Amino acid sequence: MKAALLERVGRMAMVDVERPVIAQPDEILIRTKTVGVCGSEIHAFHGTHPYRKAPVILGHEAAGEVFAVGKAVKKFQVGDRVIVDPQWTCGKCAYCLRGDINVCPSKRVLGTANWQGAFGEYFVAPEEAVFHLPSNLSYAQGSLIEPLTVGVHVARRANLQAGESVAILGAGAIGGLLSGVCHTQGAQTVIAADIKQHCLDAARERLGATHDFLLPDVQVAEKIKRVSDGGVDVVFITADDGSLVNLGIEIAKRRGRIVLVALLTEAPLQFVAYPIISKELQIVGSLMSSPADVEKAIDLAASNQVDVEAIATHRLPIEQAQRGMELALTKDDQAIKVILGF
Ligand SMILES: [Zn+2]
Ligand SMILES: [Zn+2]
Numbered sequence: 001m002k003a004a005l006l007e008r009v010g011r012m013a014m015v016d017v018e019r020p021v022i023a024q025p026d027e028i029l030i031r032t033k034t035v036g037v038c039g040s041e042i043h044a045f046h047g048t049h050p051y052r053k054a055p056v057i058l059g060h061e062a063a064g065e066v067f068a069v070g071k072a073v074k075k076f077q078v079g080d081r082v083i084v085d086p087q088w089t090c091g092k093c094a095y096c097l098r099g100d101i102n103v104c105p106s107k108r109v110l111g112t113a114n115w116q117g118a119f120g121e122y123f124v125a126p127e128e129a130v131f132h133l134p135s136n137l138s139y140a141q142g143s144l145i146e147p148l149t150v151g152v153h154v155a156r157r158a159n160l161q162a163g164e165s166v167a168i169l170g171a172g173a174i175g176g177l178l179s180g181v182c183h184t185q186g187a188q189t190v191i192a193a194d195i196k197q198h199c200l201d202a203a204r205e206r207l208g209a210t211h212d213f214l215l216p217d218v219q220v221a222e223k224i225k226r227v228s229d230g231g232v233d234v235v236f237i238t239a240d241d242g243s244l245v246n247l248g249i250e251i252a253k254r255r256g257r258i259v260l261v262a263l264l265t266e267a268p269l270q271f272v273a274y275p276i277i278s279k280e281l282q283i284v285g286s287l288m289s290s291p292a293d294v295e296k297a298i299d300l301a302a303s304n305q306v307d308v309e310a311i312a313t314h315r316l317p318i319e320q321a322q323r324g325m326e327l328a329l330t331k332d333d334q335a336i337k338v339i340l341g342f
């Protein structure tokens with residue numbers, strides 16, 4: 001089968017590899033139709049991802065068709081349209097047993113050395129990670145459900161309540177969809193900030209952002225405070241810039257929450273502790289999602305409560321994976337989300 005391989009840092013190559021096979025009775029072999037390029041894959045392309053390392057077949061924002069099923073598979077048949085939760089968990093640890101599968105210490109992630117990704121024409125997934133794609137959603141829309149799921153989980157980690165104000169620092173694919181999630185959950189003020197105007201436009205015009213600020217702007221903290229009654233309840237750090245954490249600390253209200261979403265791997269964070277103490281801020285991390293988040297994201301997309309297409313700027317054949325990665329990296333040509341197709 002054909003696959004786009006991250007051969008080394010900065011270099012994608014089309015290769016011919018063995019088709020994966022079903023090894024366990026609960027596994028499903030899926031034929032990839034579309035796959036999104038994620039920010040985490042850009043980290044891998046850059047050589048800065050903690051565990052996605054070249055050479056590897058990346059790709060976890062996958063939508064496709066069931067090609068074969070293992071003997072114990074119950075809910076899926078050949079030909080079904082599906083998406084996957086890109087986490088293959090142990091199912092036995094304390095975290096898995098209580099539903100927090102995203103923090104399973106022995107989980108595998110799709111698109112890594114441990115689990116070959118959907119930049120290949122076929123990939124295998126366990127039945128519990130596979131979900132039906134509603135018939136009113138295209139495969140490309142299906143590929144946008146994984147980043148939407150991340151947004152659903154992030155809002156849950158923030159314990160976001162209706163009527164609250166939020167600031168989303170980084171309005172790329174995740175930040176944009178997160179804006180849509182916050183809007184549907186009743187956030188009253190949704191502020192988006194980014195270095196790209198086209199990302200802000202998508203958030204404001206189609207994803208419920210009420211205010212947008214183009215960065216860099218030395219007065220942005222003052223401006224955000226002015227439109228949010230002195231500060232926001234929740235700050236999301238969805239861009240890879242450690243200095244945004246300090247901005248977040250500055251614009252958070254007393255008892256506010258700051259959720260770290262972008263990987264921020266460039267350098268150790270530096271921030272002043274006293275405002276965290278004096279305002280009793282909480283800083284929490286957010287990693288991927290749980291199955292309940294996937295179900296919710298499917299519902300938000302299928303009912304068009306969140307317009308996932310708002311971020312889908314580029315469709316390219318898998319053979320153009322190199323260009324797709326470069327577009328996703330630079331956001332040139334007004335790119336937000338690049339979707340590769342087979
Ligand atoms: Zn992703
Ligand atoms: Zn586990």
